[in-house]
Amino acid sequence: xxxxxxxxxxxxxxxxxxxxxxxxxxxxxxxxxxxxxxxxxxxxxxxxxxxxxxxxxxxxxxxxxxxxxxxxxxxxxxxxxxxxxxxxxxxxxxxxxxxxxxxxxxxxxxxxxxxxxxxxxxxxxxxxxxxxxxxxxxxxxxxxxxxxxxxxxxxxxxxxxxxxxxxxxxxxxxxxxxxxxxxxxxxxxxxxxxxxxxxxxxxxxxxxxxxxxxxxxxxxxxxxxxxxxxxxxxxxxxxxxxxxxxxxxxxxxxxxxxxxxxxxxxxxxxxxxxxxxxxxxxxxxxxxxxxxxxxxxxxxxxxxxxxxxxxxxxxxxxxxxxxxxxxxxxxxxxxxxxxxxxxxxxxxxxxxx
Amino acid sequence: xxxxxxxxxxxxxxxxxxxxxxxxxxxxxxxxxxxxxxxxxxxxxxxxxxxxxxxxxxxxxxxxxxxxxxxxxxxxxxxxxxxxxxxxxxxxxxxxxxxxxxxxxxxxxxxxxxxxxxxxxxxxxxxxxxxxxxxxxxxxxxxxxxxxxxxxxxxxxxxxxxxxxxxxxxxxxxxxxxxxxxxxxxxxxxxxxxxxxxxxxxxxxxxxxxxxxxxxxxxxxxxxxxxxxxxxxxxxxxxxxxxxxxxx
Amino acid sequence: xxxxxxxxxxxxxxxxxxxxxxxxxxxxxxxxxxxxxxxxxxxxxxxxxxxxxxxxxxxxxxxxxxxxxxxxxxxxxxxxxxxxxxxxxxxxxxxxxxxxxxxxxxxxxxxxxxxxxxxxxxxxxxxxxxxxxxxxxxxxxxxxxxxxxxxxxxxxxxxxxxxxxxxxxxxxxxxxxxxxxxxxxxxxxxxxxxxxxxxxxxxxxxxxxxxxxxxxxxxxxxxxxxxxxxxxxxxxxxxxxxxxxxxxxxxxxxxxxxxxxxxxxxxxxxxxxxxxxxxxxxxxxxxxxxxxxxxxxxx
Numbered sequence: 001x002x003x004x005x006x007x008x009x010x011x012x013x014x015x016x017x018x019x020x021x022x023x024x025x026x027x028x029x030x031x032x033x034x035x036x037x038x039x040x041x042x043x044x045x046x047x048x049x050x051x052x053x054x055x056x057x058x059x060x061x062x063x064x065x066x067x068x069x070x071x072x073x074x075x076x077x078x079x080x081x082x083x084x085x086x087x088x089x090x091x092x093x094x095x096x097x098x099x100x101x102x103x104x105x106x107x108x109x110x111x112x113x114x115x116x117x118x119x120x121x122x123x124x125x126x127x128x129x130x131x132x133x134x135x136x137x138x139x140x141x142x143x144x145x146x147x148x149x150x151x152x153x154x155x156x157x158x159x160x161x162x163x164x165x166x167x168x169x170x171x172x173x174x175x176x177x178x179x180x181x182x183x184x185x186x187x188x189x190x191x192x193x194x195x196x197x198x199x200x201x202x203x204x205x206x207x208x209x210x211x212x213x214x215x216x217x218x219x220x221x222x223x224x225x226x227x228x229x230x231x232x233x234x235x236x237x238x239x240x241x242x243x244x245x246x247x248x249x250x251x252x253x254x255x256x257x258x259x260x261x262x263x264x265x266x267x268x269x270x271x272x273x274x275x276x277x278x279x280x281x282x283x284x285x286x287x288x289x290x291x292x293x294x295x296x297x298x299x300x301x302x303x304x305x306x307x308x309x310x311x312x313x314x315x316x317x318x319x320x321x322x323x324x325x326x327x328x329x330x331x332x333x334x335x336x337x338x339x340x341x342x343x344x345x346x347x348x349x350x351x352x353x
Numbered sequence: 354x355x356x357x358x359x360x361x362x363x364x365x366x367x368x369x370x371x372x373x374x375x376x377x378x379x380x381x382x383x384x385x386x387x388x389x390x391x392x393x394x395x396x397x398x399x400x401x402x403x404x405x406x407x408x409x410x411x412x413x414x415x416x417x418x419x420x421x422x423x424x425x426x427x428x429x430x431x432x433x434x435x436x437x438x439x440x441x442x443x444x445x446x447x448x449x450x451x452x453x454x455x456x457x458x459x460x461x462x463x464x465x466x467x468x469x470x471x472x473x474x475x476x477x478x479x480x481x482x483x484x485x486x487x488x489x490x491x492x493x494x495x496x497x498x499x500x501x502x503x504x505x506x507x508x509x510x511x512x513x514x515x516x517x518x519x520x521x522x523x524x525x526x527x528x529x530x531x532x533x534x535x536x537x538x539x540x541x542x543x544x545x546x547x548x549x550x551x552x553x554x555x556x557x558x559x560x561x562x563x564x565x566x567x568x569x570x571x572x573x574x575x576x577x578x579x580x581x582x583x584x585x586x587x588x589x590x591x592x593x594x595x596x597x598x599x600x601x
Numbered sequence: 602x603x604x605x606x607x608x609x610x611x612x613x614x615x616x617x618x619x620x621x622x623x624x625x626x627x628x629x630x631x632x633x634x635x636x637x638x639x640x641x642x643x644x645x646x647x648x649x650x651x652x653x654x655x656x657x658x659x660x661x662x663x664x665x666x667x668x669x670x671x672x673x674x675x676x677x678x679x680x681x682x683x684x685x686x687x688x689x690x691x692x693x694x695x696x697x698x699x700x701x702x703x704x705x706x707x708x709x710x711x712x713x714x715x716x717x718x719x720x721x722x723x724x725x726x727x728x729x730x731x732x733x734x735x736x737x738x739x740x741x742x743x744x745x746x747x748x749x750x751x752x753x754x755x756x757x758x759x760x761x762x763x764x765x766x767x768x769x770x771x772x773x774x775x776x777x778x779x780x781x782x783x784x785x786x787x788x789x790x791x792x793x794x795x796x797x798x799x800x801x802x803x804x805x806x807x808x809x810x811x812x813x814x815x816x817x818x819x820x821x822x823x824x825x826x827x828x829x830x831x832x833x834x835x836x837x838x839x840x841x842x843x844x845x846x847x848x849x850x851x852x853x854x855x856x857x858x859x860x861x862x863x864x865x866x867x868x869x870x871x872x873x874x875x876x877x878x879x880x881x882x883x884x885x886x887x888x889x890x891x892x893x894x895x896x897x898x899x900x
Contacts (some may be wrong), residue, residue: 149875211445245884
């Protein structure tokens with residue numbers, strides 16, 4: 001990499017880190033929206049791991065988000081109280097967590113969410129990765145929808161009524177900043193982890209699976225291992241993000257909050273599409289653009305928001321599928337380290353019979 | 354040059370009522386080049402697919418290096434050292450040539466830790482050497498999908514070599530390539546066979562090519578083994594000539 | 602749950618009720634699934650908005666019935682409207698995703714599904730609705746009740762299915778459709794205007810969905826967000842039966858109807874949706890196991 005690029009990169013990362021840390025101080029009223037922005041970026045990055053890098057379009061990644069959310073909540077409450085009693089009474093059971101109980105519960109809850117998500121990815125990966133093409137997308141969508149439905153009937157976790165989470169012990173502003181920071185750290189960790197992954201053999205194997213899975217199998221690559229591990233990585237981060245999000249909202253409910261397949265679940269795909277599949281920055285750019293525009297315009301749309309969203313998806317996927325990064329890479333390939341053969345290919349005429 | 358690396362006995366395979374292979378018995382000797390010829394539709398690629406593990410066979414046995422592989426899957430067979438190329442050349446289109454090569458290293462002994470390792474200089478050098486060997490060094494940073502058809506065939510060949518196979522099954526390696534470039538390809542195939550010690554089993558339509566390269570040739574027709582022998586015999590075998598001219 | 606199960610054993614007549622209800626609703630499922638299989642087989646488009654087309658048809662019936670038109674009479678009107686809607690949708694959206702990769706077609710139709718569901722929500726509101734047909738309820742034996750409208754619906758479904766099948770076999774367009782499905786290039790070479798064929802196929806599917814929707818609005822309920830569940834039902838049936846298998850689609854449609862009725866009875870009404878999705882996952886798993894035995898992948 002040219003020295004100028006290397007310096008630019010370092011400045012870029014430093015700039016983002018600084019901006020990330022001070023943002024809630026600059027815009028205190030928007031702290032929770034900013035926290036959600038980091039979660040959106042995490043959504044995009046993890047979706048791209050399957051969709052952009054590996055070629056498996058999952059419509060059900062939101063499954064891990066919701067699973068992590070519920071597991072964290074159950075651990076947080078269950079450590080100190082009986083969950084069944086708590087949910088049966090719809091919060092009428094008085095729960096009083098000491099500061100220490102709250103934070104311990106939260107920490108253990110997030111860890112439990114991460115571990116459980118890994119387990120779920122391994123189990124469901126076995127089932128899902130035998131499916132290709134449309135069946136994988138539909139199958140994953142089915143899993144997420146089924147989870148929403150089934151959790152909604154499970155009285156232990158509150159059924160359709162949902163669960164209220166323990167209240168943060170402290171000032172609401174501090175609470176916002178606290179969760180903002182956690183979301184920020186988690187997303188940065190996701191980015192760093194994925195960026196590293198893409199420099200290893202792992203990243204290359206995923207790309208090979210995307211470009212031609214039959215060839216990858218024929219060359220002896222352990223495709224199932226790679227696919228499962230990739231999904232596990234996504235699940236790991238998604239589960240934790242769900243745990244944090246649940247606590248931020250304060251109340252979780254299966255269809256709208258935990259497993260929102262038609263909102264967050266599809267946003268994941270759209271954001272990556274917008275920013276550019278298969279690149280490390282594409283998902284980030286797409287997420288930022290999408291979230292910012294959405295937050296700004298949503299309230300003015302008077303019921304037309306979702307229709308606009310649907311139209312956006314259609315237009316994007318038909319006309320602008322390469323996304324912003326894809327478009328940039330086509331225009332200025334050398335900046336991205338890509339080599340393009342600009343000579344007219346006389347050689348192809350020479351070589352074909 | 355005497356022990357068979359691939360031994361096929363009585364292999365049959367049908368697809369939806371059509372018998373693609375009926376009771377085929379042949380063997381590929383170690384170290385040499387064996388040819389598989391036959392008119393279109395005679396079942397050559399089906400046989401290749403059966404050996405490579407793409408589908409279960411209806412009957413018979415397939416042994417590779419003495420091991421029965423007829424119920425192994427594609428990856429397992431490939432990791433044993435039996436690598437095949439495809440009639441419709443398969444390469445990783447969005448990655449550049451070097452990356453295509455890097456991912457083609459043998460995964461025989463790949464451990465979980467290997468999954469996350471970076472590629473070291475040795476592997477990189479080998480990739481570039483093999484690209485040089487097939488004449489693609491200058492294009493090594495281009496995306497594989499932007500190469501011409503002939504160049505992609507060469508890349509696929511280089512990737513196969515990178516995989517350090519014991520036996521290489523090539524499905525019509527010269528198909529669609531301009532005649533003036535075929536000699537270069539034949540030369541490289543010979544060198545791979547002699548210098549790298551790779552046994553080859555080749556499906557070919559180009560008689561000039563296969564008669565010059567192979568020590569032993571099998572001819573299929575209508576799904577059955579019609580004739581086999583050294584090139585001189587096959588060339589003058591009336592049954593083979595009739596099969597190609599459609600007298601059957 | 603176990604109580605409900607034992608009830609089925611103790612009172613066999615309950616089974617008759619469930620089977621009958623499953624039959625009636627299953628017929629509409631089979632109709633919609635056939636349309637999906639048609640578009641999938643001919644154009645290789647997996648229409649994730651299929652269920653929303655169904656619901657739209659239902660809303661046409663509901664709207665017309667609110668101004669006094671009996672939904673049975675509204676059916677032909679709905680079919681025509683939906684045919685036109687399908688044609689327009691093809692021209693605007695679907696024509697641009699033919700021959701493109703799977704991701705494009707899945708996402709574009711999913712986007713369409715969102716647009717349709719939300720538009721219907723805006724226009725018709727979020728309540729569940731039914732198209733009143735003012736028919737009586739029959740009593741069979743002592744315990745089995747059947748709405749006359751359900752019988753009418755089954756008859757209509759059978760008639761429609763027959764019309765479509767005959768059309769596909771005998772008419773020129775039907776033959777053109779089947780030729781295009783088999784080999785697009787050959788069809789073009791033979792002078793078939795494949796774009797027109799595709800438009801017609803999609804419009805036909807839209808009309809079939811519309812008809813199914815009218816029937817569903819008569820014998821059940823519709824709601825703007827029920828579309829995705831109907832899409833999944835069609836997917837379940839098409840996956841279970843396979844693309845070219847019409848008798849299979851009919852059987853699977855009835856089977857799904859039965860399964861839903863039984864699940865709703867044994868596990869509770871809130872489980873009905875979960876059953877549909879659960880069946881989808883189950884069928885995909887079964888298919889995967891089958892394909893693994895042939896060492897193929899589920900494409």
